[in-house]
Amino acid sequence: MNIKRMFKVAGVFALGVTLSACQGQLSEKPPIHPNMNMDQQPRVEAQEENNFFADGRAMRQPVDGTVARGLAKTDLAYYEGIEENGDFIDYIPVDLTKSFLYRGKERYEIYCAPCHGQTGAGDGIIMEGNYGYVPAPSYHDQRVRELSDGELYSAIYNGVRTMPSYSTLVPVEDRWAIVAYIRALQESQNINEQEIREYPVDVDAMQAAFADKQARQDSIAAASTPEDAPEPTVDMGKEVITANGCAACHNEDGTPGGIGPTWAGLFGSEGEVITADGETITVTKDEDYIRESIVAPEAAKPVDYAQGVMASYSYLADHEIESIVLYIKNLSEN
Ligand code: HEC
Ligand code: HEC
Incomplete structure (x- = not known):
């Protein structure tokens, strides 16, 4: 290789180093950007105003009936x-x-x-x-x-x-x-008796316990005509309340902050309620009030619970509702 050629190679190398090293230093001058592609061009930002359109908005609505790709959920x-x-x-x-x-x-x-x-x-x-x-x-x-x-x-x-x-x-x-x-x-969970007897469990004891529970619930809930309805009692009230999960929102010991009002001292108390028409009135919480709270909770909501989320339990039989009334009443009498 002759001397001239060596200089040429060195020159090209030096130029390469110079150009590729132009990164990271501070400079007052705008960066060199030889190929603009479409990096800078007129545009509008999201939510920007634009007088070109009658509604003054730059962002346009999709044409009516537009369905985004993959979102035609016709099935x-x-x-x-x-x-x-x-x-x-x-x-x-x-x-x-x-x-x-x-x-x-x-x-x-x-x-x-x-x-x-x-x-x-x-x-x-x-x-x-x-x-x-x-x-x-x-x-x-x-x-x-x-x-x-x-x-x-x-x-x-x-x-x-x-x-x-x-x-x-x-x-x-x-x-x-x-x-x-x-x-x-x-x-x-729906295994039949034949199958379950092949396992080492006391099937008869399980059946007896189940029959017991069933009989208790049936005597309360299954009375189809008022004549065979059992006499409402406080104990029955307890069963009905448990079966319907009222305790998820109500307590009996006066703890504040529940989803629904406490039942402690409820019976016989006075309180302000908001009626279905939005009026605020003072009521005495007697048997009728409790009955109504169960079947039509929206008719009168305690003011502190105006956002009430209680659903109507109007599907309960009369004797079930009466037993709840007895139960809640009993809480205030003891
Ligand atoms: C999902 C929560 C929730 C459940 C479950 C629920 N309640 Fe309520 N209950 C409320 C709320 C909230 C209020 C007050 C606002 C309203 O009436 O909606 C209320 C109000 C009452 C009142 C009036 C209380 C007062 O201080 O004036 C009675 C009585 C009552 N419920 C009984 C029952 C019975 C009985 C059951 C079960 C059969 C039951 N609730 C189930 C949330 C519930
Ligand atoms: C935060 C608690 C919670 C979670 C998590 C939850 N559920 Fe539920 N689910 C409930 C409650 C409470 C009810 C009863 C609602 C009522 O009766 O007001 C319910 C009711 C149902 C029912 C009965 C519908 C009917 O008609 O009675 C089905 C089925 C069900 N959920 C399926 C699911 C499935 C599947 C999932 C998971 C993807 C799920 N749930 C997650 C609380 C939950």
Whole structure:
């Protein structure tokens, strides 16, 4: 290599170092930006004003009827769990596989088990503490067993009564996986006697305990005509209150801060209530008032609980309501 050539190579090298090293130093001059591409051009910021449009806004609405890519949710059965006519579907519109069920189990245990319990018996950890939650029903109650797949889906998608929707946390496919898992849980708890006798458990003692409880509840709730209705008693009141989960919101020992007013000293007291018309009146809390609070809570709400969340229990039989009245009355008499 001759001397001239060496200088040339060294020169090119030095130029390269000089250009590539022009980074990181402070400079008063604007940066060199040889190829502008479209890096700088006229534009408007989000929310900016723009006189070009009649409404003065720079941001434009999408044309009516625009559907974002991937959001044309026309499959009602899959996305909403309903038929064209709005009825709930009674099938799971996704192929059931073992891994899908396990996915459902995993999601269920994250999002539902804290309230509904690991087996779906309504005994999740949140229900054990006295946190004032409305009790979650058991999936093994006949009523819930008979809900269609679409209704179970809807509980997650829309929420149900006091249970909020979980649709932002649980995407569509996972909702169906959870529905499938709830069905598996229901199967697991509905074992027949033949099968259960193959396990080492005292079936007869379990049956006797169950029959006992059932007989007690039946005598209270199942009286279909007023004639065979049992005589309301304070003890019956206690059973009805327990069966309906009133204690989730009410207490009997006067502790303040519950979701609903305490029952301690309620009977016979005077208090200001807001009527359904929004008037504030003072009432004496007698038997009629308690009855009304149970069947039509919106008719008169204590002023401190004007945002009342109590639902009507008008489905209770008369003797059940009377037994609650006796029970609450009894709290003030002792
Ligand atoms: C924060 C507690 C809580 C969580 C978490 C929760 N639920 Fe519930 N769920 C409830 C309560 C309370 C009710 C009863 C609502 C009522 O009757 O007002 C309920 C009712 C239901 C019902 C019965 C619907 C009916 O028609 O009676 C289903 C099914 C259900 N939940 C499914 C789910 C599923 C699936 C999940 C998980 C994605 C879930 N829930 C998460 C509290 C919860
Ligand atoms: C979800 C919570 C909740 C449940 C469950 C609930 N209540 Fe209430 N209850 C309230 C709230 C809140 C109020 C006050 C505002 C209103 O009436 O809605 C109230 C008001 C009452 C009152 C009037 C109290 C007063 O100081 O004037 C009675 C009586 C009553 N409830 C009985 C019952 C009975 C009996 C049950 C069960 C069958 C029950 N409640 C279940 C929340 C609940």
